[in-house]
Amino acid sequence: MSVINGIDFEEIQVDVLKGQHFSPEYIPMRQIPAIVDGHLKLFESHAILIHLSSSFPGVASHWYPVDPSKRAKIHSILDWHHSYLRRGAAGLVSNSILLPLNGIPSNPNIVIQAEEILLRSLSKLENVWLKDERFMGGSTQPSIADLSLACQVMQLELLSEEDYHRILSPYKKVKKWIEDVRSTTKPYFDEIHEYLFESQNGIRELMATQSGKKKKKIHKQTCLQLLAPKIHEIETR
Amino acid sequence: MSVINGIDFEEIQVDVLKGQHFSPEYIPMRQIPAIVDGHLKLFESHAILIHLSSSFPGVASHWYPVDPSKRAKIHSILDWHHSYLRRGAAGLVSNSILLPLNGIPSNPNIVIQAEEILLRSLSKLENVWLKDERFMGGSTQPSIADLSLACQVMQLELLSEEDYHRILSPYKKVKKWIEDVRSTTKPYFDEIHEYLFESQNGIRELMATQSGKKKKKIHKQTCLQLLAPKIHEIETR
8 A cells, every 4th residue: 555645545557468457347448547446436547637636635736726717727638638649649659659569560641640630739738838837737836637748748758769859859848847747746757657768778679670770580579568558557545 | 698507608600611710719729619708718628518517506516416426427438538439430420421521532441440439439338328327427417428428429410321320229228318318408409409410411412422322513612511510619707
């Protein structure tokens, strides 16, 4: 058991490669992340973040402000995330990295489209959400929208170093914001991204091999192990 | 000005074909639907529904229950909607109807994938959300999740009659639920879908023409006019 933000919880690691999310506990939705809080079984990361920050009195108000306008802004950013930043970032990483590493040729049109959506989303982050604010909730401390969107941008670390810098470099405020989310959530931000950085080198090496820079044989098993997301179920209370 | 659920509002129609959502009022997000409530400018339909039902005391509690577990369930259904039901339904209607009507050939793989996502989503609606409940919020009256998801399913009315019945027929509870949302929100549900049904015949006729059943020349302008979504900005207070 651990306690963070006044929430007692037990963290449960789920190995999706072993199909552990198909076990009876995950019926009927079979989605992770998921939490159990008393009688409530809840899935969808945004719904979980809202529940944890509104139902546990130990959670500081900057995570999910009570003020109606600030709360409405958090909701609109979280909803926008689904159709824009997530669609662009997850679409680009899946179609240019994860599928090719698993032997499925990527469709160049889909990759181009995902990158366009990503660039437009980063531009909105830079020029709208973070234009005059350190964080998205309009506070000097991060909100649940900062947490969710920053973790999405972090997934771009799986791109090649060249692509990563080409895409992210123009967005100075986005880069500073990621650093601010990281420094204000020490040591958790680094802890949850440990596995991402562990995978980064292996994935970049495999991608370089596939693009013909090296002649090393690719083992699908190695690649799957690298990609296994360390996604967790948190059992609370 | 109108008053519904104790909310005074002015409804503003936005013609997206004339690019009215690019006018200065819609900067910086250029998204509709959007509302203005005092100093708050808000976009994203789910965020708007949550704001209206939590900030106006005249709105009955079944729309957005105060109970933490019921509210958490509403949030998880709304989040799930983005990645599943909306992705399947909007993906199928766009790729099998709207793009071809605008002269862009549809990609059969994308259409098949969208239909698969839609069928899986309808199955979750039937066998999980509506298994033992008349509405999704666990009340005898609809919630904002019922409103949003029912309107998404209604978009399938733009498919051919054959496809519509092939896809929807197995889902008896979904069909009954749509009728229940419609009857409990009279006359608004029919009013907002008036334009959809007005477009339905024209679109079905054009699609039949395109598939070679008729030889009539297709005018892109006609088709664009048929597809023009009547989406509104609601100015409140």
